[in-house]
Amino acid sequence: MVEAARAKTVPAPAGNGATGTVTDRAKAAAPVVTARGLSLTFQTNDGPVYALKDVELDIAAGEFVSLIGPSGCGKTTLLRVIADLEQATAGTITVNGLDPDAARRRRQYGYVFQAPGLFPWRTVEKNVMLPLEIFGLPAAERRARAAKNLELVNLKGFEKKYPWQLSGGMQQRASIARALSFDPALLLMDEPFGALDEIVRDKLNGQLLALWAATGKTVVFVTHSIPEAVFLSTKIVVMSPRPGRIIDVIDCDFPRDRTLDIRETPEFLAVAHRVREGLRAGHSYDD
Numbered sequence: 001m002v003e004a005a006r007a008k009t010v011p012a013p014a015g016n017g018a019t020g021t022v023t024d025r026a027k028a029a030a031p032v033v034t035a036r037g038l039s040l041t042f043q044t045n046d047g048p049v050y051a052l053k054d055v056e057l058d059i060a061a062g063e064f065v066s067l068i069g070p071s072g073c074g075k076t077t078l079l080r081v082i083a084d085l086e087q088a089t090a091g092t093i094t095v096n097g098l099d100p101d102a103a104r105r106r107r108q109y110g111y112v113f114q115a116p117g118l119f120p121w122r123t124v125e126k127n128v129m130l131p132l133e134i135f136g137l138p139a140a141e142r143r144a145r146a147a148k149n150l151e152l153v154n155l156k157g158f159e160k161k162y163p164w165q166l167s168g169g170m171q172q173r174a175s176i177a178r179a180l181s182f183d184p185a186l187l188l189m190d191e192p193f194g195a196l197d198e199i200v201r202d203k204l205n206g207q208l209l210a211l212w213a214a215t216g217k218t219v220v221f222v223t224h225s226i227p228e229a230v231f232l233s234t235k236i237v238v239m240s241p242r243p244g245r246i247i248d249v250i251d252c253d254f255p256r257d258r259t260l261d262i263r264e265t266p267e268f269l270a271v272a273h274r275v276r277e278g279l280r281a282g283h284s285y286d287d
């Protein structure tokens with residue numbers, strides 16, 4: 001069933017033979033996330049908090065979309081609404097054409113948190129197999145899937161290690177492998193590399209791009225880092241707080257097999273400048 005769902009939503013992997021720009025291909029693909037007039041207001045003792053206001057967003061299959069903005073602009077809330085961990089108070093949202101509740105029950109996304117959240121008493125392999133174990137898959141199938149996903153995140157050979165024997169970057173890669181358990185077409189990532197140093201983050205960004213290119217998955221990625229957003233994305237969604245809203249959506253047409261060298265190019269710097277200007281404009285009225 002997972003495979004059938006995947007076939008419906010994932011485009012042919014855009015490897016070297018793909019034609020057109022990344023953005024052209026994404027525009028031609030089926031929508032994975034569609035939000036219309038999406039708002040979420042939290043009622044608190046101090047009054048209402050407008051975490052999201054009138055969000056309009058289309059994410060096509062195969063896109064890599066970054067959500068960027070200052071603290072409190074609703075990035076995590078938007079990700080959590082897509083994942084059905086929060087419910088919108090107005091507007092509509094669909095995930096692979098389904099409401100978020102149905103998409104969650106059909107395991108249509110994997111979620112990666114800022115902290116790896118691995119159990120220290122389980123080996124890497126057993127951590128990665130945990131969702132499959134809970135689902136009740138036979139042991140051989142669990143092992144085969146874990147092996148495939150650990151290879152995808154370059155952790156082959158570390159199956160029997162415990163989380164505390166791995167670096168922070170390796171632990172986060174293990175948590176990505178766990179999120180891939182049900183081979184979801186959509187990967188939701190909430191600042192997965194935020195706690196890591198710059199060099200490790202650069203390396204993981206390269207590996208994440210390789211994984212994205214190899215699997216054709218759609219990625220929604222929360223970050224505070226402008227270079228990270230520009231380097232990774234096909235689309236950058238710039239958000240602003242109070243109320244949390246989208247203030248700019250920027251298409252990035254860099255090749256899929258981009259390397260860190262593109263960060264020196266005028267095209268890269270121009271996109272980074274536009275993101276920075278958006279963030280500045282979003283801050284100006286109340287900060």
Ligand SMILES: Nc1ncnc2c1ncn2[C@@H]1O[C@H](COP(=O)(O)OP(=O)(O)OP(=O)(O)O)[C@@H](O)[C@H]1O
Nearest residue numbers: 042044049051070071072073074075076077078244
């Ligand atoms: N469960 C909740 N109850 C009340 N307010 C909440 C709740 N969750 C989030 N908020 C508020 O909603 C707003 C948006 O929060 P959110 O965590 O989505 O922002 P963010 O952009 O992800 O911030 P950060 O970059 O710091 O993680 C903030 O003002 C936050 O305090």
